[in-house]
Amino acid sequence: MTSYKELGLVNTKELFEKAVKGGYAIPAYNFNNMEQMQSIIQACVETKSPVILQVSSGARKYANQNILKNMARGAVEYAHELGYDIPIVLHLDHGDSFELCKDCIETGFSSVMIDGSHLSYDENVALTKKVCELAHSQKDYVTVEGELGVLAGVEDDVSSEHSHYTQPSEVVDFVGKTKVDSLAISIGTSHGRAKFKPEQCTRDANGILIPPPLRFDILEEVEKQIPGFPIVLHGSSSVPIEYVHMIEKYGGKLTDSVGIPEEQLRKAAKSAVCKINIDSDGRLAMTALIRKILVEKPDEFDPRKILGPARDELKKLYSHKNQNVLGSAGRA
Ligand SMILES: [Zn+2]
Numbered sequence: 001m002t003s004y005k006e007l008g009l010v011n012t013k014e015l016f017e018k019a020v021k022g023g024y025a026i027p028a029y030n031f032n033n034m035e036q037m038q039s040i041i042q043a044c045v046e047t048k049s050p051v052i053l054q055v056s057s058g059a060r061k062y063a064n065q066n067i068l069k070n071m072a073r074g075a076v077e078y079a080h081e082l083g084y085d086i087p088i089v090l091h092l093d094h095g096d097s098f099e100l101c102k103d104c105i106e107t108g109f110s111s112v113m114i115d116g117s118h119l120s121y122d123e124n125v126a127l128t129k130k131v132c133e134l135a136h137s138q139k140d141y142v143t144v145e146g147e148l149g150v151l152a153g154v155e156d157d158v159s160s161e162h163s164h165y166t167q168p169s170e171v172v173d174f175v176g177k178t179k180v181d182s183l184a185i186s187i188g189t190s191h192g193r194a195k196f197k198p199e200q201c202t203r204d205a206n207g208i209l210i211p212p213p214l215r216f217d218i219l220e221e222v223e224k225q226i227p228g229f230p231i232v233l234h235g236s237s238s239v240p241i242e243y244v245h246m247i248e249k250y251g252g253k254l255t256d257s258v259g260i261p262e263e264q265l266r267k268a269a270k271s272a273v274c275k276i277n278i279d280s281d282g283r284l285a286m287t288a289l290i291r292k293i294l295v296e297k298p299d300e301f302d303p304r305k306i307l308g309p310a311r312d313e314l315k316k317l318y319s320h321k322n323q324n325v326l327g328s329a330g331r332a
Contacts (some may be wrong), residue, residue: 003140004110007069008076010087011110011143012275015050016182016230019274024327025233025265028052029318030093030279032059034071035286035311041075042082043318047329050087052111052275055104056094069108086332091145093277101131105142113145113184121170124148128178136179145275148174149186151235153195168221175226182230182275185222187215189235193244193257193280201258208241209258214268223272230274237280238262238325240317243288250291262325269326276326285317286310 004011015026029040031053044051053075055068063071072090079086091111092104101112114131116124128146135142149166166185175183190196201209222231239259247254265276289310293300300306323329 001106002069002108003138004090004108004142005140007073007090007108008088009072009090009108009110011141012052012089012091012145012230013141013143013181015087015089016274018331019328020228020230020272022327022331023270024331025269025274025276026050026052026089026328027318027322027326028054028091028093028232028275028277029282030054030056030059030277031068031071032063035307036282036314037071037075038078039282039311039314040318041078041086041088042315043322044086044332045079045082045084046315047319047322048084048086048332049322049326049328049330050089050332051328052089052091054091054093054277054279055109056279057096057100059093065104065107072108084332095131098127098130098134101144102134105135105138109142110140111143111145113147115147115184117147117150117184117186121174125174125177128174128180132179132181143181145182145184145232146174146178146180147184147234149184151186151190153191153235165215165218166222168218168225171222171225171229175229182232184232184234185219187218187233188212189214189233189260191235191280193237193239193254193259193284195235195237195239195260196258198256209256211258211260214260214264216267219268219271219273227272229272231272232275232277233265233268233273234277236260236265236276237278237284238265239280239284243281243284246288247284247291250288250295252287252291265325266327278321281317281321282314285313289313 116127150164
């Protein structure tokens with residue numbers, strides 16, 4: 001049993017309070033390996049941004065939960081070594097059972113998500129409440145994120161064919177009954193790099209897909225129902241076209257890629273949305289650079305010379321997100 005405070009981590013409570021008041025969102029970046037962790041910490045130290053290091057169930061399977069936990073501890077020390085201590089949260093992304101959340105809480109996670117959005121409303125309430133009771137009764141309070149409404153798209157083990165927008169009328173009841181600390185809602189964001197089917201989009205003069213706008217009316221209604229309560233957006237990559245083009249130029253194929261425009265995320269970050277999840281954009285940045293190097297330097301076989309430039313690109317991308325999309329730069 002490890003408490004996250006022993007690892008130098010923080011929960012999301014104070015970070016979200018400040019973010020809601022300050023009109024910005026905390027970045028939640030997924031990580032599975034050392035290079036991703038380094039890029040995230042470099043970018044967030046350089047821009048003085050708080051950060052949520054996110055671990056999906058896929059990441060636990062790929063990298064091992066204990067290794068990830070110790071990498072989070074290493075991240076705290078790494079930030080210190082880089083010269084600026086930023087608040088770092090270790091968060092379970094899309095926990096799908098009480099047992100998994102319990103396991104992560106006992107491992108040293110400072111925050112967990114219990115995703116009961118695939119269950120009936122009452123079952124979602126019961127499961128989320130149970131996780132909150134455990135998390136909140138720890139010596140060091142662990143924060144819990146719940147979800148109401150279903151996002152479309154595919155992300156690791158999470159997938160859904162269709163989205164169901166969050167019903168604003170359910171939010172107060174859900175938060176009151178479960179005592180959840182933050183809530184992921186569905187207003188039109190989507191997991192993965194092909195967030196919408198082409199028939200849901202329009203195309204610009206260059207044939208580039210333009211996605212349907214986010215449902216800010218739902219977000220506003222949620223805020224009206226429960227003012228100042230921390231809201232989370234999943235599936236919020238923008239799928240930069242330059243990375244898609246670079247990947248395709250060097251032999252990849254990513255048909256009909258489309259994401260959420262950055263201006264819309266910036267607008268959302270100014271509201272009660274205080275955590276924005278970004279994973280696909282990081283995958284695209286790394287893959288683009290890896291493909292480029294492998295094609296341009298066919299004699300290269302040192303993984304450091306292949307992953308190093310990918311790491312640099314990822315850092316550049318995340319610095320940009322903190323500064324220009326989330327508004328979290330300078331808030332640590
Ligand atoms: Zn998600």
